[in-house]
Amino acid sequence: MSTHDLIRLLVGVYIVGALLLFGHLLTQKIRFVRRGRPEDRSDQIPRRIGIFFTEVIGQSKVRERLAAGWAHAMVFWGFLAFAVATLDLLWRLAVGGDGVLEALGLTPFLVVVDGFAVAILAGVVALAVRRYVVRPTYLTYYSRESAVVLAVIALIALSHLGERYAGADLVEYFGYAHLVFAFGFLAYVPTSKHFHILGAPVNAVVQPLRDIQKMDYLDLEAELDFDGGESYGWNRLNDFAWTDRLNLLTCIECGRCQEACPAHATGKLLNPRDFIVDLKYHAKGKTPQGDQAGVAREAFQAAGSSLDGVPLEDQPLIDHVISSTTLWQCTTCLACVEACPVDIDHLSMLLNLRRYQTLDVGEIEPEYQRVFTNMERAGDPWGHGEHRKTETIEKLTGGGNGIPAPRVAEPGETFDVLFWIGCWGLYDDRSIETTRATLKVLDHYGVDYRIIGDAEVCCGENYRRMGNELQFQMNAQMNLELFGSVDFKTLMVTNPHCHQVFGKDYRDFVSAEEGAEALPFQVVSVEELVNALVRD
Numbered sequence: 295m296s297t298h299d300l301i302r303l304l305v306g307v308y309i310v311g312a313l314l315l316f317g318h319l320l321t322q323k324i325r326f327v328r329r330g331r332p333e334d335r336s337d338q339i340p341r342r343i344g345i346f347f348t349e350v351i352g353q354s355k356v357r358e359r360l361a362a363g364w365a366h367a368m369v370f371w372g373f374l375a376f377a378v379a380t381l382d383l384l385w386r387l388a389v390g391g392d393g394v395l396e397a398l399g400l401t402p403f404l405v406v407v408d409g410f411a412v413a414i415l416a417g418v419v420a421l422a423v424r425r426y427v428v429r430p431t432y433l434t435y436y437s438r439e440s441a442v443v444l445a446v447i448a449l450i451a452l453s454h455l456g457e458r459y460a461g462a463d464l465v466e467y468f469g470y471a472h473l474v475f476a477f478g479f480l481a482y483v484p485t486s487k488h489f490h491i492l493g494a495p496v497n498a499v500v501q502p503l504r505d506i507q508k509m510d511y512l513d514l515e516a517e518l519d520f521d522g523g524e525s526y527g528w529n530r531l532n533d534f535a536w537t538d539r540l541n542l543l544t545c546i547e548c549g550r551c552q553e554a555c556p557a558h559a560t561g562k563l564l565n566p567r568d569f570i571v572d573l574k575y576h577a578k579g580k581t582p583q584g585d586q587a588g589v590a591r592e593a594f595q596a597a598g599s600s601l602d603g604v605p606l607e608d609q610p611l612i613d614h615v616i617s618s619t620t621l622w623q624c625t626t627c628l629a630c631v632e633a634c635p636v637d638i639d640h641l642s643m644l645l646n647l648r649r650y651q652t653l654d655v656g657e658i659e660p661e662y663q664r665v666f667t668n669m670e671r672a673g674d675p676w677g678h679g680e681h682r683k684t685e686t687i688e689k690l691t692g693g694g695n696g697i698p699a700p701r702v703a704e705p706g707e708t709f710d711v712l713f714w715i716g717c718w719g720l721y722d723d724r725s726i727e728t729t730r731a732t733l734k735v736l737d738h739y740g741v742d743y744r745i746i747g748d749a750e751v752c753c754g755e756n757y758r759r760m761g762n763e764l765q766f767q768m769n770a771q772m773n774l775e776l777f778g779s780v781d782f783k784t785l786m787v788t789n790p791h792c793h794q795v796f797g798k799d800y801r802d803f804v805s806a807e808e809g810a811e812a813l814p815f816q817v818v819s820v821e822e823l824v825n826a827l828v829r830d
Contacts, residue, residue, distance in 0.1 A: 298466070305470045306388065312477040319484035320492070323543060326577065329607070330536030335500040342499050350495040355635045359550075362424055363635075365417040369447060372410035372417075373491075379407040379454065380476050383469050408458060411451040418448045432549025432567070443479075443488055450475045493544035494636040500537060501637040506628060508798040510642055512649065512763045523608065527650025527761065528643070531577055531607040541638045542574040551630035551640060557623045563589060564623040566630035566640045569616065573643070576615045579606055590617040612647060621648045622659040626759045648761035662760050670765070673751045678721045683748050686720045690730050700733055703744035708781040711736070711743040711823070712815070714796070716789040717752050728788065732820055739827045743786075749776060755795040770803050777815070785817045793819050 348354045353367040378395075382404075386393040395401055422444050425433055453475055456468030483491055518524040528534065534542075551566040552558055558565050568584030575582045593613040601609055612618050621644060630640045651657050658666070668677030690700055703712065713736065719729040736743050754769030777785070787793050797817035804813060 301467075301470060302387070305473055309384075309473060309477045312481040315481045316484065319481070323484055323489065323493075327536050327539045327543070329532075330534050330539040333535040333537045335502070335537060338503050341503060345501070346495070346499050349498045349637070355637075358635070361420060365420040365424075368410075368413040368417040369421075372407075372414040372451070375403075375407045375410045376450065376454065376476070379404060380472065383457065384473060387466065387469050387473070404458065408455065411454050414451040415448060418444050418451075430549070430553075432552045439486055443486070446475060446479050446482075450479065487545070487547050490544050490546045490636055493540060494546070497540050497544040498637050500540070502537075502639065502642075505798055506631055506639070506641075507794060508801070509626075509758050510645060511802040514764060514767060525650055526653040526763070527648070528646040529610050529612050529650045529654070531573075531609075531611070533646070534643070538639070538643055539577070541643070542570060542577055544636050545570045545574055545638055546636060547571055548635065550633040550635060551638075554629040554633035556627060556629065557625060562620075562623045563617060564620040569620065569644065570638060570640060572615055573611070576609075576611070577606075582615055586617045586620045587615060589619065590614055593617065612651065616647060618651060618657065621651060622662060624648075645759070645761065649763060650761075652761035653764060658760075665756055665760065666762060666765065669752055669754075669756065669769075674717050674721055675752065675756055676717075676721055680748065683720050683750065686715075686726060686729075687745075687747060689726055690733060698737060700745045700747070701743065702747040703780045703782075705779045706781075707744065709742045709744050710782065711741055711784045711786050712777070712780070712782045713743050713745045714753075714785055714787045714792060715745060715750060716787060716792045719788050720750065725788070732788065732824075735824055735827070741823075741827070744780070744782070746776065751776075753789075753792045753795045755791045755799070758795070758799060766799075767803070770800055774800065774803055782815060784823070785815050786820055786823050787817065788820050790819070793817060 353363070353370055356366050356370075357363040382393045382395045395403055422441075424430070425440055425444075450472065453468050453472035457465055457472050460468050483489055512526060514526070518526070523530065523532070525533065531539070545567075547567065549567050551570075552568075555564065555566050563586050565584065565586060568582075568586050572582030572584045572587040581587075590613050594610075597613070599610075599614075609615075612621070624641070624644050626641060626645070628641055631638070634640070664677075665675050668675055671677065672679040674682075687700065700713075703709070713732070715729055718725045751772065752769065753773065754766045757763070757766035757769060785796055787796065797813070801813060
């Protein structure tokens, strides 16, 4: 057997081994994802196909970062081109002959691949400079792994160019080197954060297409097996849906969510990147490295808890992997979700962990508990009480300004606009002038409006975002019954939180007869209505 034949045999054995290893590792990942709870993501197929071409092939979200984004996109597009060229090379070296591309008359495509090889090298240099020279503060995770990956990518590009343009005696050896690097990288991908090469396209296509500002609905009437470990919120990997598990595996640890998070910017323990990465490392059976995970481990050790005999996916997450402190520091602003280039839904996971603390164990931060107590006893987050609303209604017509008394809705009455003053308008002295001015505008334009008056209670947004789904749903049903006692076309609100909850979250409680997720009235802000009045 000649030296050339021996190399050819060894490379062939190596490729088969790499493919078997890749298949084994990928199967493990798929099994991990499939163990998650069912979640239907088969809706809006045309839109999902569009996302595949824009976000995945077009790299639209990645390219939002001008330098690093375009460098990453060039590497991605180059790999797509390499996939075709590598298969052609494999055919030529294994079977012989001119290759598939030449047989199909597509040999000029290899010139395109050459261009991408140069672009990949430029992208690798740009990414290396960014990570190891410029180095933004949010790039803190495992830079050695990134160095290995960048080096291998560069070797794949260089070996392709060598196979194309080296001397005749070296061409085949560069070809074999290219196959070794390419298939070695393929086997390595499932073991590293670069699994996002495979996971991100799927994650993008199956992302939730509902309005992400709408919080998850929780069916409180569902029969749960509490003895079997079921709960309203989440505290185990077994509670996660398959889509959430895919989220964890897809995270690329890029830190964009950290950079966008207002809680992290103010020095709080919460870091949305660490939140996802620590869960991912726990799922792998590794010790999470984030600061908040260290605080969680200290709390777990201080409690004297034991995990002997507890399977990994049944182990508690709160104050073991995720610090309970971080759960209450999130403002639910969705900046992390918007910033993520691979469509991870941080908030859904965090909110369900927060629900576990609130609904299942009742361990609530004192500041949050005060809000719950105030809303239950007084009907508002500050605990002012019913009398404050009466005083505010009186102030709205005080001062001799000539403004007529607000028209309070009577049961069964029909009118055009229900003016929902909201907690700020009813309880905050600084907002009274704004409310009074709004009433003056409505009267000036002859709008047929009413207010609820003393019967108005909080929209309940604090309940839902703080994890108290039980109180939120009770609050929502109370307000919907209040709305149902009168007949109106438009609900006008002064507060963006009320706009969010009434316009989006209340759709969970609309009966099927009224249409799927359709409200019997339109929700608008005072700015929208006044703007329309002025324009008309």
